[in-house]
Amino acid sequence: MRVPQTWLGVAPDDPFGPATLPYGVFSPADGGRPRVGVAVGEWVLDLAAAAHALDAPFAEAADAPVLNPLMARGPQTWRAVRSTLTAWLSDPAYEEALRPHLAQRSGVRLHLPFEVGDYVDFYSSEHHAANLGRILRPGQPPLTPNWKHLPIGYHGRSGTVVVSGTEIVRPMGQRKPPSAERPEVGPSARLDVEAEVGFVVGAPAPRGGRVPVSAFAEHVFGVFLVNDWSARDLQAWENVPLGPFLGKSFATSVSPWVVPLEALEDARVAPPERDPEPQEYLRDAAGEPWGLDLRLEVRLNGHTVSRPPFSAMYWTPAQQLAHLTVNGASLRTGDIYASGTVSGPGPGEQGSLIELSFNGAEPLELPGGGTRGFLEDGDTVSISASAPGPGGAVIGFGEVVGRVLPAQG
């Protein structure tokens, strides 16, 4: 596929060029209400206003303060909107009608793009799971016996999913240092990040309507970035026997721009070889695997500390969705799920500080001076990503950023 050109003069290598066209929710600089927008270069298009002006059939679905109504329309509408946008932005005949509905991205405020239904967090990087096994269960096999048979996951807290830029207050809670006799209550001393990739469900599925791997793109609307903030000390104390709870539930940050799945056709790659062969309901659709060549970058106070490769993930998002629904669980528009921490096999490819600093034992040296085992108050973490697009284009995901504030006593 050729990269379309636009009358906006967006550079061909702009990560938000016409091959990306991500969706988000913004309010204008002058403070109007939140509305659906499409990013292109340095601009954001007010989608509902443009659709009303040009009598597009999706005007009503776009006229909302979240993406949910548009996402709920399903894949035919998603494709139609995207091809309409491409036509609008490539044909100068539309410039006059559209110009009034374009705003500078630098001037708008971005909001949580969707109303979240359920939030599931997976654990699908073999390298991450094995690293954590080695750190937390030394002397035992790094992966649990089930790990290569199913994508391990759990439900997180939907109500504390926040948009990039939201400040993250260091959580309080119980933790029990190995040396202590009793647990104590205080601010987490081991606050960490997890660089992940998120997926949002557009088209729902009824209870009992198991979604096969091959129907992934009929249900998932798009892709975004996730920082699954983690308080390792809270998590270690509470985790057995029912899994993560308060160590995760204080905040999960997501990037404001949702990249439509359609923009990622050129980023599809074969996932790593799976051994043993997965159960039938988890097998990749023939010739159409959903490995994705997304290249993440994690920055701490502006310094790149990791470049996790999403292509190394053991379980694909299509397998995750098939697993999530194999028991008959329904899907709602706005349900999201995240990949789990993305970690590659090489040095500097781990998506969490607990891995990068070997549980604090080997603190990271920051180029600007100082070291970090875990996050300190005032630290800013940003996660960004890009993927290959058609004809050499770059598909950008923007970033998810958060700054750590001191605990509130």
Add this chain to the structure above:
Amino acid sequence: MRVPQTWLGVAPDDPFGPATLPYGVFSPADGGRPRVGVAVGEWVLDLAAAAHALDAPFAEAADAPVLNPLMARGPQTWRAVRSTLTAWLSDPAYEEALRPHLAQRSGVRLHLPFEVGDYVDFYSSEHHAANLGRILRPGQPPLTPNWKHLPIGYHGRSGTVVVSGTEIVRPMGQRKPPSAERPEVGPSARLDVEAEVGFVVGAPAPRGGRVPVSAFAEHVFGVFLVNDWSARDLQAWENVPLGPFLGKSFATSVSPWVVPLEALEDARVAPPERDPEPQEYLRDAAGEPWGLDLRLEVRLNGHTVSRPPFSAMYWTPAQQLAHLTVNGASLRTGDIYASGTVSGPGPGEQGSLIELSFNGAEPLELPGGGTRGFLEDGDTVSISASAPGPGGAVIGFGEVVGRVLPAQG
């Protein structure tokens, strides 16, 4: 407090008498839209219609297909609505105005009473946790080291919370019998119930707004019954290291009537002694503990198989809420949490079949013939409860019922 009388002639010992006045959502026999109702005896009052007719200030909040807008108004409104209802139903002067807005409960259809935000499931019965420890981790201490320091909990799936009466399709999934070399996929062979008590948040709390034990009644609107259906074989295989997922997420049934917390003043009891003393943020408010003398009853195909006493719960719902928010997690109107399986110390007081049948090893004899280790297709489970009310009145919770349908292959 005296039990108020009503011009409806409801018997003083009716579990839905004027001391209960639970809230639900119903649609009339003739098929109108879902609306908020209040149960009294064999009747249900259309709350918004009555409020409009009598110019009550809460008419707008009640005029919705879920309880959320009314719950969001906060405790002052909850108290005002309840005292207004008591006045209306006790003073014959209101009969003429209210009669047109009363329907026979037997004729209406009941709906999920709230839009669920997040769903957290706790694990707060010491007897249940110890029973499961003995069954699942024989030879080890029955309770994990953290159990008496904090109310263990995890997030469940909000999107599969269903109202009583919804049929439960036996879930499919992966399980690995100890004798098998590889996991297999199929219908759960160990489908179980968990009799629990649920709490719904009315008044929200912002991120960082930790809710102290003493503020429980300022946030929680009411109480209902929960059947947390559990596929033990799916759960056993997936559970380590991140806790329950598909073994629980296929369905959670809730009773249709939400009993306001105010109706439970006479049911408040001291919880069991806690040793060691809980951390400060988990200590009972002085002189005002939130142990609750709810008496549950579990029936399988009409036969009572268990009578779990809620008063035996180690952690109270006030402690659960304080724990849930100690890390700064926000609360939204419609967030729900469940107590965990209610099990008492005595025989026939366990709230799950895995306990009652000792993991299937000692199947229950059903009076009508047959035995059960776990649920069979066609089985119907109902959980009901009552609590002491003022002046000898009974506070009823109605019931949560579900029938098991065969797996869909």
